[in-house]
Structure formats: C-alpha cells, structure tokens
Amino acid sequence: MCRARHERPPHGRRCPGHADPRCRELANIRQRLGRYDRACRTANDAQDWKRLDHYVALLDRDVAALARLTQDRAPAASPPPSRAAEFTPDVTWQWTDDQLMDAFAELRDDLAAHEQIVETLAWREDLARQRDADIAAWEAQKERERRDRAAAELAAIEDASPLTNPARRPGRKLTAEQACREEYDSYLYTHYMQAESDCRGQLLNRDGLAAGIDPAELFSGPASRARKYASEELRTWWGRHGRTTYAEWKYSWHGRESDKEAARTAKAQSLGEVTA
Numbered sequence: 001m002c003r004a005r006h007e008r009p010p011h012g013r014r015c016p017g018h019a020d021p022r023c024r025e026l027a028n029i030r031q032r033l034g035r036y037d038r039a040c041r042t043a044n045d046a047q048d049w050k051r052l053d054h055y056v057a058l059l060d061r062d063v064a065a066l067a068r069l070t071q072d073r074a075p076a077a078s079p080p081p082s083r084a085a086e087f088t089p090d091v092t093w094q095w096t097d098d099q100l101m102d103a104f105a106e107l108r109d110d111l112a113a114h115e116q117i118v119e120t121l122a123w124r125e126d127l128a129r130q131r132d133a134d135i136a137a138w139e140a141q142k143e144r145e146r147r148d149r150a151a152a153e154l155a156a157i158e159d160a161s162p163l164t165n166p167a168r169r170p171g172r173k174l175t176a177e178q179a180c181r182e183e184y185d186s187y188l189y190t191h192y193m194q195a196e197s198d199c200r201g202q203l204l205n206r207d208g209l210a211a212g213i214d215p216a217e218l219f220s221g222p223a224s225r226a227r228k229y230a231s232e233e234l235r236t237w238w239g240r241h242g243r244t245t246y247a248e249w250k251y252s253w254h255g256r257e258s259d260k261e262a263a264r265t266a267k268a269q270s271l272g273e274v275t276a
Contacts, residue, residue, distance in 0.1 A: 082112040199233040
C-alpha cells in the first residue's frame with residue numbers, strides 16, 4: 001500500500017494515484033525501475049550476462065516511458081514579451097526612419113513590434129504632409145498680404161479712376177479747393193485702412209482709449225494731438241509711411257506761395273513730434 005491504513009482520508013482511497021491514472025502509471029514505472037536496477041546488479045555480480053541484458057532492456061524501455069510522460073506534462077514555453085512599446089512615436093521621436101527600418105529587420109518574430117513600427121512610420125508621413133500644407137498656406141497668406149499692401153500703397157499714391165475717386169469725376173464741376181479736399185479725404189481713408197491693417201488695430205494708446213478718441217482723426221490735424229493719443233505702433237508706422245497734413249497736401253496740390261509757409265510748419269512739427 002502507498003499509505004498506512006490509519007492515514008487513509010475519509011473521502012477516498014489512500015493513494016492519489018488511484019484517482020489519477022497518469023500518476024498511477026508514473027508510480028508503477030518508478031517501482032519497476034527500482035526492481036530492474038536491483039536485478040541488474042544481482043545479475044552482474046553473478047556474471048549472468050543473459051539475465052543482465054534482459055533487465056537492461058527492461059530498464060531502457062521504462063526510462064523512455066518515464067521521459068515521455070514527464071515531457072508531456074511539462075508546460076509549453078511562453079513566447080517572449082513584445083517590444084512594441086519601444087517603437088511608439090513618443091519614444092522614437094529622436095530616431096531616424098533608417099533606424100526604425102533596422103529595428104524592423106532585427107525583430108523577425110515580434111509581429112506586434114512590426115505593426116507598431118509601420119504605424120509610427122505612417123504617422124510620420126502624415127505629420128510631414130500636414131506640416132508642408134501648413135507652410136504652403138502660410139506662405140500663400142503672406143504673399144496675398146504683400147500684394148494687398150502694394151496695391152493699397154499704389155492706390156494711395158494716385159487713384160485716377162472716377163469710379164473710386166469722386167474728385168476725378170469731371171461731371172461734378174468741383175472747384176479746385178473742393179477737388180483738393182476730396183483727394184485728400186480719399187488719401188486719408190486709404191492711409192487709415194492700411195495703417196489699421198498693418199498695426200492690427202492697435203492705433204490708440206491708453207489715453208486715447210480712455211478719452212474715446214476716433215483714431216481716424218489722428219491722421220490729420222495738429223501733430224501734438226496725434227502724438228498725445230497715437231499708439232507706439234502707429235507712430236512707428238507714420239515714421240515709415242509718413243503723415244501728411246492737409247496744409248502739406250494743399251501746397252503740393254496747388255503749388256501756391258501763400259500755402260508754402262503753412263506746409264513747411266506742419267511738416268516740421270510732424271517730423272519733430274510724431275514720427276519715430
């Protein structure tokens with residue numbers, strides 16, 4: 001018996017091998033191996049070679065059977081863990097595409113890592129296409145802005161069309177003074193719109209905002225008032241593009257000596273107090 005009678009459990013037989021055929025077979029093989037080994041020693045001592053060969057053959061048979069049963073019970077080796085987490089975009093942001101391809105070639109049996117490397121390369125291609133599209137759109141926007149500025153500056157210099165400049169319409173029969181004034185008003189409007197665009201609406205300083213000043217009024221009139229309420233951006237813009245008062249415009253329009261002194265005074269004040 002495998003166990004003493006007093007060791008018998010209340011719920012079944014005394015030996016676990018009786019409940020598990022596999023365990024019972026393993027126990028029988030081990031018992032036979034012990035008997036065959038003792039028989040081989042006895043035959044060897046008696047120099048009974050025929051009997052010795054018989055028990056050696058039986059030993060080989062049961063050793064092979066024991067190896068077969070124990071190997072079948074051994075659990076299958078689990079595959080090594082995947083290295084896919086090492087090749088995500090966040091981890092490989094400093095890697096080149098060639099380095100990723102080298103890693104792809106090295107990981108022959110890691111299918112998850114292969115898929116992750118392919119996804120990372122595809123993500124890089126999508127990112128590069130989006131970046132190129134953003135750069136192209138930005139360059140196109142800058143080119144449109146440059147053309148708009150050039151067109152506005154050209155229009156500010158000379159607007160000869162009677163459709164857009166009322167002072168150029170001969171049928172209205174304006175006096176020279178009226179035509180001069182309308183030309184100046186058209187120039188002011190164009191100049192103001194261009195400055196508002198270039199300065200992004202930042203035309204007034206804190207005092208001007210607090211006083212509720214209309215920034216369009218600062219493009220003509222006394223230079224001291226323009227200096228008091230204009231923003232730093234607007235003063236810099238005037239330094240590049242100029243700030244022409246009506247006195248200067250009138251003198252350049254008519255060319256009369258009577259307007260020369262007033263134009264000179266206004267120009268001197270503008271240069272000294274407004275431009276940066």
